[in-house]
Structure formats: C-alpha cells, structure tokens
Amino acid sequence: MDRVRTGLERLVAAPRTGRERVGLVTNPTGVLPDLTPAAPALLAAGTRVTTLFGPEHGLRGTAQAGGGEAAAADPVTGLPVADTYGRTGAELDALVAASGVEALVFDMADVGARFYTYVWTMCDLMGSAARLGLPFTVLDRPNPIGGAVAEGPVLDPAFASFVGRAALPLRHGLTPGEIALSANRATGAALEVVPMEGWRREWHFDRTGLPWVMPSANMPTLDTALVYPGTGLLEGVNAAEGRGTTRPFELVGAPYADGRLAAALNGLGLPGVRFRDTSFTPAYGRHAGVPVRGVQLHVTDRAAFRPVLTGVSLLHELRTLYPDDFACDPFLDLLWGSGSLRAHLEAGRDPRGLCPPPGPPEGDLLYD
Known part of the structure; x- marks a missing residue:
C-alpha cells in the first residue's frame, strides 16, 4: 500500500x-x-x-x-x-x-x-x-x-x-x-x-496507510466520520445521537421511537446504507440513563452513501412518525447553515428537496 x-x-x-x-x-x-x-x-x-x-x-x-x-x-x-x-x-x-x-x-x-x-x-x-x-x-x-x-x-x-x-x-x-x-x-x-x-x-x-487517532472523544473510528455529516444534525433535535455509547453517531434513537423507524428508513431505499432496529441506553449526553429505541446505521457502499441526505431523511421520519414528541432546537439552524431545514420539519414538510445532488468540491484544490 x-x-x-x-x-x-x-x-x-x-x-x-x-x-x-x-x-x-x-x-x-x-x-x-x-x-x-x-x-x-x-x-x-x-x-x-x-x-x-x-x-x-x-x-x-x-x-x-x-x-x-x-x-x-x-x-x-x-x-x-x-x-x-x-x-x-x-x-x-x-x-x-x-x-x-x-x-x-x-x-x-x-x-x-x-x-x-x-x-x-x-x-x-x-x-x-x-x-x-x-x-x-x-x-x-x-x-x-x-x-x-x-x-x-x-x-x-x-x-x-x-x-x-x-x-x-x-x-x-x-x-x-x-x-x-x-x-x-x-x-x-x-x-x-x-x-x-x-x-x-x-x-x-x-x-492512506496512516494510523487513525481519535480526533475527539465521540469520533472513535472512520465509520463514525462517514456518517457524521448526516447524523451530527441530530444534535439539533430532541433525539439521542449516540453519545454515551461505543457507536456515537452510528446509533441514533429517542425515548418516543419504536420499531417503525427502522422499517420506514429502509423503505426509502437510501443509497449505500441499511438501518438495523436497536435499543440502547446512553451513559451520558442527551437522554443519559434512559432506554431509547432507534437504529444503527450500517454503511454498505461508501461510494454511493450520501450522509447528508441520510441525516435529513432520518429527521423527516422522526417528525413524520412521532409528530407529538419530536422537537427541533434553534441550534439546528447553525448546524444546517440556514433556517430552512428546521422550518420544513416544524411545518411537517418533506425537507429532502433541500439536499442538492452531490458534486465535486470547489475551492483552492491542492490535489488531483
């Protein structure tokens, strides 16, 4: 290598x-x-x-x-x-x-x-x-x-x-x-x-042939980094993003969720990922000490996987399935970079159209 x-x-x-x-x-x-x-x-x-x-x-x-x-x-x-x-x-x-x-x-x-x-x-x-x-x-x-x-x-x-x-x-x-x-x-x-x-x-x-060193306490593996641009958005809603578990940002859930969440997400046919129904209890962070139901993300094709679309789809299904319990925080606006995602979720509108198709990065590129 x-x-x-x-x-x-x-x-x-x-x-x-x-x-x-x-x-x-x-x-x-x-x-x-x-x-x-x-x-x-x-x-x-x-x-x-x-x-x-x-x-x-x-x-x-x-x-x-x-x-x-x-x-x-x-x-x-x-x-x-x-x-x-x-x-x-x-x-x-x-x-x-x-x-x-x-x-x-x-x-x-x-x-x-x-x-x-x-x-x-x-x-x-x-x-x-x-x-x-x-x-x-x-x-x-x-x-x-x-x-x-x-x-x-x-x-x-x-x-x-x-x-x-x-x-x-x-x-x-x-x-x-x-x-x-x-x-x-x-x-x-x-x-x-x-x-x-x-x-x-x-x-x-x-x-790369380089050793992976945890960038931060809740970024233990490359698998975490792969999903983080999408599931990191859960820090702006009242769901557990997996902090306080051994799989932060790969495990997500909420006290109000049930088995319908995994079924709904798998039914979307999102590229490069499958969802496993699971339950866990965060040791710290949001919902610490509270059993929650949710999903584990399993990335099956890195090249096809779209983390941002996946994260937005997850938020949309939480809002659709559990409208009386799901809630957004204004911090979501800072994570998303505008108020559009929170506005769509709070109005019950499908926010997946807010995700432009992926493309090449732009800027002062140093590498081919």
Whole structure:
C-alpha cells in the first residue's frame, strides 16, 4: 500500500532554519506515522516551539464537546499550553500576543463535516496572525471521508458561527490546507500550506496507510466520520445521537421511537446504507440513563452513501412518525447553515428537496 506523507512529516524531514518562537496549534491527531506527537517531533527537528495551543476538546483530547482544557504545562514537552476554545477576536489576539510567539503552525486532523470545529479554530487563529503580523503555516492532512464529493447546502453567511465560519457545503470534501487557502482571501494572513504527498481525493482514511487517532472523544473510528455529516444534525433535535455509547453517531434513537423507524428508513431505499432496529441506553449526553429505541446505521457502499441526505431523511421520519414528541432546537439552524431545514420539519414538510445532488468540491484544490 502506498502511504501518504503528511505536512508534518514533510516539515520534520526538511526543517526550517529560522529561530523564531513558534506556537503550535495541535491535539492528539497531530502525530507522525510512528505516533510521535508533533511537538516533540518538531523540537527534535530544530523548530523552536515555545507554546502549545489547544482547540475544543483540548490539547490532550480529554474534554467533551463544548469544552476545552485548563491551561497547564504539557506533560510531554513541559511547554506552556494555551486554551483557545471559546476565544475569538480581540480575546484570541491577546492570548496569542501574551504567549510571545513569532509564528503559528497548525497541525490537526479534520473529519470532513462543516460543523466540526478544528478548522474554524485554524481560521480564527489565522485572523489573529493577520492582525498581529505573524506568519501562519498549515501542515496538511487527509480528509478522512474522501475529497472527491461535496454534499449538502452551502452555509448562509447570516448563520455563521463556530460550527461553520465560511460558505462551504455541509460535507465539504476539502482538506484543512485547502480550507485555509480559501478562507485566507478574507483573512489576509501570511499563509503557507505544507501539502501532503501521495494523497488522492477518492481515498478514505484507511487507504492512506496512516494510523487513525481519535480526533475527539465521540469520533472513535472512520465509520463514525462517514456518517457524521448526516447524523451530527441530530444534535439539533430532541433525539439521542449516540453519545454515551461505543457507536456515537452510528446509533441514533429517542425515548418516543419504536420499531417503525427502522422499517420506514429502509423503505426509502437510501443509497449505500441499511438501518438495523436497536435499543440502547446512553451513559451520558442527551437522554443519559434512559432506554431509547432507534437504529444503527450500517454503511454498505461508501461510494454511493450520501450522509447528508441520510441525516435529513432520518429527521423527516422522526417528525413524520412521532409528530407529538419530536422537537427541533434553534441550534439546528447553525448546524444546517440556514433556517430552512428546521422550518420544513416544524411545518411537517418533506425537507429532502433541500439536499442538492452531490458534486465535486470547489475551492483552492491542492490535489488531483
């Protein structure tokens, strides 16, 4: 099997000679193929890393969704750690400036869904770098669910938030470096992307030859990432998205659901997926400790599978089968990138027409 060489691996193999104080933005996914973390790898290569910056879930990945880690020293390198989560604009600028770094380097994995937040930490810090006059380098990594297909609506700028800063489709098909290049038209940072070698857009992560490291606590496997652009939408309704189980986002359900849900979903003939009737009790998260009925998604054909259409279809069947119990939260608007999906669901209208046909990704593409 051919193996992809990440931006980190390429930089370590050909380190820079400058002696500027570097701030490294990373988390557990920032590793070499032998699992050496980025910070000690760059230090050993001669890069003068002086501060580590952690995103949502933290530098070490110990925090659940919606949290960061308290600032502390990194136990591996002894370097100071700054928590960026929840900081934007002037507050984030002040955090970077107080660290005394003279350049920022970003190295962490994305999962291919617009509402996953690491690339927005990247973009927020690119803005700080532009305002502070610091160079910004992105060490590129694969899109684990492939870069050949984009699916779902493009974000309406009126609904921009930390779960979507830029006008990208919900499943965007881009790498972090490609997103950085596109976003930098507005940001104006002194940006460099160190691209990968050997990555092909049609590849899923298990074709890259690289080790899978959990990007966050509820993203344990590639299977999770495959369904996440669709079932992640359940975080905007009163159903369990599988947090608190060993199959988050593959198991979904609700206390009010019954066996009709699996039958209805299988009856739709959605491409590349089947639904198994199941019951589970989340250990934490929504409906923690409450037995729920629902489905497990089994992806049978990755190339045909349409996660966004699948997620929207799941919401539509929950609303159709259980109209007196199903409810949406305004957070769904931020996840979807506009108010159209919630409006359709609350009115009882079929929202599947809101899913445009999948197509190739658009933007500053670095790879064939």
